[in-house]
Amino acid sequence: MTTGSEDLLLSVRGVETYYGKIVALRGVDLDVRRGEIVTLIGANGAGKSTLMMTICGDPRARAGTITYDGRDITGMPTHEIMRLGIAQSPEGRRIFPRMTVLENLKMGAQLVAPEHFEGDLKRIYDLFPRLKERAAQRGGTLSGGEQQMLAIARALMSRPKLLLLDEPSLGLAPLIVKQIFEVIRELNRTEGLTVFLVEQNAFHALKLAHRGYVMVNGNITMSGTGAELLKREEVRAAYLEGGRH
Structure with missing residues (x-):
């Protein structure tokens, strides 16, 4: 997999998002390259879904830039962003x-x-x-x-060129979760579909993903390949103990 800037499909730089006066995202940096599955893991309330919604324009980033396929989409309305080849399967x-x-x-x-x-x-x-x-x-x-x-x-x-999946495993039986993650892997393998996945189920998400990021209180605190993050003691202690469904 190449890593040049021409292969960067989604780039998030210094993004801050607020709900009223409450800071939800604190200077987030994140990249998704063409043909990758990238996952964002973190506890409930860490800001994962807020980042995905901010990418889609609702809520708007108050600072920073979001670039998709070489185009600044930070200030664009949601319906225009969706027309560019982004599709979202939202939480719930x-x-x-x-x-x-x-x-x-x-x-x-x-x-x-x-x-x-x-x-x-x-x-x-x-x-x-x-x-x-x-x-x-x-x-x-x-x-x-x-x-x-x-x-x-x-x-x-x-x-879509980019599929955004927000908590696809939430509330589902383990067998169904396995089926859904297998479909995502197959689409990526056979069609090169680029996927950005927000998940609480860290074990499944990191097994699936080429690369991952960890979010704590609106900050990205760690990043690496899925395999690297699975081995990190901090990740295992915080997100994987008892989590292998």
């Missing part, structure tokens, strides 16, 4: 509960040329056979695991 599986699985997938494909739809749908059904079985079922009646699959699948229907 925010699908459209009254729509069917197929209708949810169609919503994800709105920015893509219609002639790609059937081929993309087949690809999604190959990745997530359960969604094909549930195609006519309302999203809100699916199990938690199926809703997470749908949230990721809907994001993939937009043909």
Whole structure:
């Protein structure tokens, strides 16, 4: 994997984000290169989801810059950022509960040329056979695991260059978590999909990722390859004890 600046897809530099007067992110620096899976781990409330939302423009960074594919997106509105080839599967599986699985997938494909739809749908059904079985079922009646699959699948229907995944394993059974992480690995391996993953499940996330960052109280405190961070005593003590689900 090359590491030149031309391969830098997402660059976060000195980003500060506030909720009112409360500082949520404190000068965050982070890079995601093309073709990488990069994970951000940390305890609940560390600021991980805030960083992902800041990348998407809501909330806005109050200081620092966010560059995507060579373009400064720091001040851009969310809908314009999404049009640049970024797709997000947010925390909490925010699908459209009254729509069917197929209708949810169609919503994800709105920015893509219609002639790609059937081929993309087949690809999604190959990745997530359960969604094909549930195609006519309302999203809100699916199990938690199926809703997470749908949230990721809907994001993939937009043909993103960068997939942002926020806590994909949250509240799911270990077997479902394993399936979802295997799909992410397969998409990266076969299609070169670039993934930025925010996760509390540090063991699975670091096993999957090429590189990782650790966030504590809105600060990046450590970075390295996934394998390096798995071996770090501080990481093991804080995030991995009893965490191998």
